Amino acid sequence: MTALRAARDPDLVVAVFERSVREGCNAAISSGSLAAGGTRFQREAGIEDSPARHAADILAASGDEEWAPVVRALCDVAPLLVEWLADELGYPVEIGADMPRAGMSVPRLHTDVGRLGGGRLMAHLRAALADLPNVAFVDEAPVVELVVEDGAVTGLVVEQNGERQRVRAGSVVLATDGFAAAPALMAEHCADLGTPFYGGVSSATGSALPWLASLGATFRNMGACLRSGLVVVDHGTRVSPALPFNGAVLLDAEGRRFVDEEAHGYSSMAGVLRDQPGERAAMVWDAEAMDATRHSEMMRDSLAAGAIRDLPDLPALAAALGVAPDAAAAALEPLPGRRALAAPYHLAWVTHGVLATQGGAVVDTTGRVLGPAGSPVPGLYAGGGTACGLAGPSSSGYSSGNGLLSAFGFGWIIGDHLAARG
Ligand SMILES: Cc1cc2nc3c(=O)[nH]c(=O)nc-3n(C[C@H](O)[C@H](O)[C@H](O)COP(=O)(O)OP(=O)(O)OC[C@H]3O[C@@H](n4cnc5c(N)ncnc54)[C@H](O)[C@@H]3O)c2cc1C
Known part of the structure; x- marks a missing residue:
């Protein structure tokens, strides 16, 4: 989503380094339910909703008032991105009027006509990305390190076929998800959950955590899933x-x-x-x-x-x-x-x-990672499961649709931010 939005600026060159499409991402195995308040799909179904109401529902469940600016920023863009998916990208969106969820004051989960879920959604987004001349999608290319010069992120190191390559970048966006597939990190942060079944992908190993930590980023709500x-x-x-x-x-x-x-x-x-x-x-x-x-x-x-x-x-x-x-x-x-x-x-x-962790790096409302003094780390953004999520300090504060809202919402915000900066 970040790449799709950023690439609208023809002067930007965007590279997406993907650890492994074969290994998978949580978005592709998700139900693909997109929470958004105030869409035309809701209006057409006679459902009255708004970004403010959506944010209020999320905050009532999470109790995380400190995170309210981020929640509101994401809820503000949610209807835009759902309508854009339908109108610009031709994704077959419908409102899930038959998808009631606890804590959701009106139906606001949007899904695909046919209910095929996240696999269909990700295939659609990747096909749209493949059409763009200024985007390179590089598969089987895990990022292993960030390049940092004078406290600013100026690139990254990827591994391909056993070789390491240094890539310079004006900005780096971390969208590597959380750490639910890393047993040691789960034991460190989420021991109170016991030994649950794990229903997410193997790629969610928290690879960005040490990079963020070495830059002095702070983390919130690490015990929530x-x-x-x-x-x-x-x-x-x-x-x-x-x-x-x-x-x-x-x-x-x-x-x-x-x-x-x-x-x-x-x-x-x-x-x-x-x-x-x-x-x-x-x-x-x-x-x-x-x-x-x-x-x-x-x-x-x-x-x-x-x-x-x-x-x-x-x-x-x-x-x-x-x-x-x-x-x-x-x-x-x-x-x-x-x-x-x-x-x-x-x-x-x-x-x-x-299914996924919800704790992560502290970012501002444009997805910029905040360093130790609370000011943005130059050149570095994070979204989705890499950033602190919307559930608050406890897993019971998770509202349905929060996961993709954080992923696609930050993708939208960060991509637009990069495109606007040129
Ligand atoms: C079964 C299931 C159902 C769900 N259903 C829903 C739902 O219906 N609605 C909802 O809102 N949320 C849902 N979620 C949650 C949602 O899927 C996640 O919150 C969301 O996908 C997180 O997005 P992300 O982009 O951060 O991570 P992901 O979608 O997991 O993508 C992260 C990507 O980063 C790659 N990566 C990881 N490390 C590296 C590295 N070092 N270098 C390069 N690439 C790397 C991975 O390979 C992966 O492709 C569900 C989750 C699960 C598991």
Whole structure:
């Protein structure tokens, strides 16, 4: 996104050094859900929203008022970038009116028509990049070091085919994501999460952290992650976060209800599941909930993996849960104001996982990395999972869509900033 925006200035030469497309990025395995408030897609669906409301929802979840200027800056550009994706890049965007999420006061997740997720989105962006004459996309070229002269970043060193090459650059943008794939860093910063399933890519090793640290950058919220309480045990697929809003219930290992399923986002729910016996719970839903969610890429993956059991009636469900039928019936009693489930049922045992880290470098609202005295490190920007995210100090403060908002929002802001400077 940074390269696409920066390259609109024909006088700029942009190089994207990618560690490995084959190894992958989290954006490409993500659901590709883009949070934006105040888009024309929302207006056309009769949904009233704005960047200010979006920012208020994120801050209410995170409690991180100190980060409010960054949150607001990202929410301000979110509708612009979603509409640009559709109108300029021809990406088939639709508003996910059927994608309710905890803490989201109105539907604001935008997705692709067909719900193919992040893989389709990244393929589309990379194809757009390939068309630009002033951009070089260099694959299998991990950055291993920054070039620093008199406190300013003036380039970087990449490794290609075992050889190191020094590249001069007017500006360097770090978009290497966080450190969730680095067990030692996870043990250092996120030990309280236990030993969760990891659902992100292997390239998120925090390679930028030592470079940033040596420049005196400061880091915030290093203990926060994007977690998921929707990971199917023994499969590693996820079920849809919309299921609880369509009546799905969570039962503990003894077949008892233990939580209000709508009261937690999936990142917060991961913490609740970690405290359950066996660190898991049975999610139970019915045909109506299945119909409302089966088209999401998460449900398609889970169905294809055989991760969801079909149970014709209450006795079959009770047997699968290992409880008496009357206990199962009591557990399925809806909470006040909620819908009652009806046979046939679906069942998946879910546990907690980590998808990505949310802590990172302190940046200003234009993505410039701030050094020890709070002033920008000349020549250096960071966005996405490399920068401090929007969840606040705790994983339970993560709002759906925050990850790509930080990645694409900073990509947009930094790219425009570079293009404007020429
Ligand atoms: C399963 C899953 C589902 C998700 N769903 C959503 C969603 O629907 N909506 C949402 O908002 N967020 C979602 N997220 C979070 C979101 O994907 C991430 O927050 C976001 O992709 C981070 O963007 P990024 O550009 O920082 O990192 P990435 O997308 O991971 O890209 C980082 C890139 O940097 C490269 N790299 C790493 N180190 C180096 C190096 N040393 N040199 C060169 N290149 C390097 C990597 O190879 C990679 O290509 C999801 C995450 C996961 C794992």
